[in-house]
């Protein structure tokens with residue numbers, strides 16, 4: 001007999017009691033730290049660093065779950081596996097949060113000063129970092145905490161400065177005046193990707209500009225009349241015949257009376273408004289380019305807080321929207337406002353605070369992205385990097401081919417300060433990785449660092465190599481880079497993935513990863529995006545407390561497929577919890593059987609029962625499918641097949657058959673196969689549900705003889721490999737047929753509401769399978785509550801007999817009605833129902849003959865009643881046939 005356990009398994013699985021114990025065990029054993037083996041190719045995932053801004057949300061839980069599945073799977077396959085965790089300082093997002101906290105205390109960052117504000121943000125961020133790590137641990141994330149990185153750590157910070165300096169030296173970083181998106185609330189420039197475009201119902205204002213020295217006008221249309229103050233030209237398309245004589249003339253700008261020219265430019269769309277457009281180069285990206293081509297001056301009219309500046313003349317000091325109204329009033333008075341049309345257009349909003357952004361011309365730092373995009377396009381075209389799902393390859397290439405320069409400076413205090421120093425003596429710039437003491441050109445010590453910080457995505461773009469120690473030639477960089485999979489949401493393909501590819505190639509000469517796996521967005525039951533505003537957010541920690549981590553992971557992985565959005569519903573969480581309980585009960589049964597039986601646990605291949613051969617065949621088939629699906633990143637389908645195998649074939653059928661054999665002490669004992677199939681399945685499931693599988697595996701291991709489960713933990717045990725020799729189509733055919741027969745009889749019982757204590761008769765016709773199935777009559781009897789079970793020589797029922805005939809895939813089951821129901825009561829029930837249905841038919845027929853109804857009722861109502869009638873008539877016929885059989 002196997003070793004007698006001292007502690008018995010509790011009746012039910014309590015996730016809360018075991019999860020943290022096992023996490024600590026894994027951590028203490030150092031399983032998360034890979035062993036570098038130069039002979040083996042490592043498997044590496046760099047975790048997308050969560051923003052230090054806040055707690056983990058359910059999206060992070062999804063990311064962590066998918067990555068943990070991959071990482072645990074590869075680790076069990078014996079590959080040196082690194083999952084490197086990290087946290088992002090999230091410049092603008094973090095500063096916005098801390099500014100709000102300061103405002104609550106009545107403090108303004110400008111009053112507090114740069115250094116004290118930074119200290120406050122740092123302190124707050126540090127507390128968050130620890131919380132984020134703890135939350136990841138609750139999710140079971142098996143990442144290497146010893147290698148955790150923070151974007152503001154010295155290593156990654158030096159990588160940022162080094163990358164900046166090298167790109168600057170190659171001429172790929174420049175400072176220039178461009179139109180940028182300005183958020184007046186955040187008081188910083190934003191990249192195009194950080195602005196949300198929202199469709200707004202606004203107005204198109206038609207305004208007359210008087211021609212100089214003439215009584216004529218030219219009419220332009222605008223959605224932002226306050227920008228008239230910044231106009232430096234009116235432009236028409238050179239092919240537009242309506243304005244042929246106008247080009248070269250001058251107009252007088254209303255409100256400020258500046259004289260500006262009428263010019264011709266290809267960019268003007270003759271179909272828009274009147275075909276003549278105002279050019280405001282300091283406040284519109286297209287106009288900025290027109291101005292560059294035509295040598296027009298830039299007139300900025302806004303202060304950083306979007307009040308009007310001195311160039312706005314009489315309107316100086318007004319807020320941008322107050323100014324709009326004031327100008328409209330004045331234009332109206334002067335008779336220059338021709339008309340106002342309602343006009344729907346798209347307006348940029350700050351992604352962080354939803355304030356309407358203002359395009360303004362400003363001196364900023366840019367990366368010239370075209371030269372970096374070239375190699376990044378090639379890497380994907382040549383399939384050195386593959387994007388899953390494939391459809392995003394096109395999206396990526398399209399964006400890269402039309403890429404625009406990237407504005408990387410932000411007027412913030414939180415982040416990596418731009419490594420550029422301006423000389424007050426010679427005016428030159430010094431760009432340096434380390435803080436310079438003097439100007440690189442004239443040697444003056446009167447130098448001052450650029451006050452701005454870099455866009456947070458700049459440091460994120462370096463993440464796969466900066467976390468490995470780049471620019472130093474470290475062991476980690478040599479062994480783990482390029483990494484294997486970059487797993488993230490499709491919503492940050494441009495923000496992050498594309499930029500990592502560009503910067504990875506630029507800095508290291510190598511791709512940062514070979515596969516990009518993009519997951520979809522999480523939605524609620526109704527398919528809506530989760531948001532705090534909607535109040536449909538699912539909190540991962542609350543969910544873990546209620547259902548257990550494995551249930552949450554199960555629900556998140558449930559039918560996930562690359563790139564498609566996922567619904568998270570309470571029923572899926574419950575399904576996950578029920579699955580853990582089902583496995584618990586199954587293991588408890590196996591464990592008790594080991595304790596009760598005196599059986600050697602090694603499987604003897606010859607002399608196995610059909611159901612043993614069947615479950616071993618199905619197990620091997622499931623392993624093969626799961627492995628193939630995981631290879632193709634189809635984690636949802638892999639989990640579904642595992643679940644269906646374990647719940648259905650193993651627990652519901654194999655264990656039920658085994659119970660019969662164990663209680664009748666039948667030879668051979670099913671115990672060796674039970675133990676083998678369970679132990680193997682737990683390993684197969686471990687990457688998906690790590691905690692419950694470890695708990696069950698350990699309970700099993702305690703009762704197994706030495707040599708069965710050699711490792712100390714399931715997480716370092718080998719991942720199961722499919723065994724082709726176990727595949728047994730004959731056994732599968734027989735067992736499927738038996739299962740189908742039992743299933744059909746159970747369904748018939750349920751449909752006819754047979755009391756659970758009542759035995760019913762079943763006659764089975766199974767053709768050539770008869771001898772094999774006949775051997776299972778006792779099991780069919782027990783599991784279907786059918787007695788006697790007899791076998792027919794030929795298909796079909798005896799004529800005139802009142803029976804239920806069930807036609808199945810490879811057999812037929814005949815159940816005499818009288819064995820299920822009381823015939824007299826059934827006859828009466830049928831007669832009553834025929835009377836009721838007949839009355840309904842008569843009522844409907846009368847109604848459909850009623851002329852008043854037919855003329856007054858809408859055609860749809862009449863059609864519906866006709867359908868009703870034909871449905872009832874059909875039912876009446878079927879009831880009568882049934883009754884006729886009873887009478888026979």
Ligand SMILES: [Zn+2]
Pocket residue numbers: 183184185186187350351352353354355
């Ligand atoms: Zn903002």
Ligand SMILES: [Zn+2]
Pocket residue numbers: 423424425426427428439440441442443444
């Ligand atoms: Zn100088």
